[in-house]
Amino acid sequence: MSVRKEQLSENVVVICGDNREILPTLGRFDACVTDPPYGIGESAKKNNTRGTLAKPNDYGTDAWDAEPADPVVLDWIRSNTLWQIIFGGNYFALPATSCWLVWDKVNGDNDFADCELAWTNLPKAVRRIHWMWNGMLRKGKEPRFHLTQKPLGVMSWCLDQLPAGVETVVDPYCGSGTTGVACVGKGLGFTGVEREVHHFDTSCRRIAEELRRPRLFAEPAARPVQEALL
Numbered sequence: 001m002s003v004r005k006e007q008l009s010e011n012v013v014v015i016c017g018d019n020r021e022i023l024p025t026l027g028r029f030d031a032c033v034t035d036p037p038y039g040i041g042e043s044a045k046k047n048n049t050r051g052t053l054a055k056p057n058d059y060g061t062d063a064w065d066a067e068p069a070d071p072v073v074l075d076w077i078r079s080n081t082l083w084q085i086i087f088g089g090n091y092f093a094l095p096a097t098s099c100w101l102v103w104d105k106v107n108g109d110n111d112f113a114d115c116e117l118a119w120t121n122l123p124k125a126v127r128r129i130h131w132m133w134n135g136m137l138r139k140g141k142e143p144r145f146h147l148t149q150k151p152l153g154v155m156s157w158c159l160d161q162l163p164a165g166v167e168t169v170v171d172p173y174c175g176s177g178t179t180g181v182a183c184v185g186k187g188l189g190f191t192g193v194e195r196e197v198h199h200f201d202t203s204c205r206r207i208a209e210e211l212r213r214p215r216l217f218a219e220p221a222a223r224p225v226q227e228a229l230l
Ligand SMILES: C[S@@+](CC[C@H](N)C(=O)[O-])C[C@H]1O[C@@H](n2cnc3c(N)ncnc32)[C@H](O)[C@@H]1O
Pocket: 017, 018, 019, 020, 035, 036, 037, 038, 064, 146, 148, 149, 150, 151, 172, 173, 174, 175, 176, 177, 178, 179, 193, 194, 195, 196, 199
């Protein structure tokens, strides 16, 4: 398939294409923070009845949600990034870990899952965030552009869980670009890959808007330096 690439700033890029073709052409990253398709067809069933999208039916194709993340991509992530946060990790074959990130959606009694789980390889204990995401009752009231869009506050919190010194983040399942917006907000480099042109365009627009926003920080956090032993 043809590949489009938008270099949005010196260290922020979004690529439109199939991640199985794109990832082998990229280098290594400090961290992967991603939200792959879980393969449960969720987008086609319940979420699209909720009426919270920015515009009705403005979500591109939902065909991607029929298949879970390709194990080849998960292997690439495990081999080419130091730290990993992978949403839907409970649907994929990943090793035992001490640290799951738990997003409690505070969504009351209904047939939606109470929480979403992100598998990590972080050297810490389980962490949890409460962030209401229940139809129109959503903390933050962010406009919705993607059927399985993650809240910006949840993705920013995920980045806060990464060890100090992370400077570059990759999201091979970029969707509407929420991870990228969160990275820009924290002064981190970001590389996103998204196969659907519609979502790629949304990602570029949202991340470019975030890059234009005046920010309070000047530099990313300094990488800790190992002192020489005398
Ligand atoms: C769960 S959604 C990500 C939503 C995102 N976290 C957000 O907040 O908008 C997964 C995305 O991965 C994309 N995708 C699925 N398979 C892909 C592939 N092989 N290469 C690139 N993107 C893919 C889908 O088009 C979909 O937009």
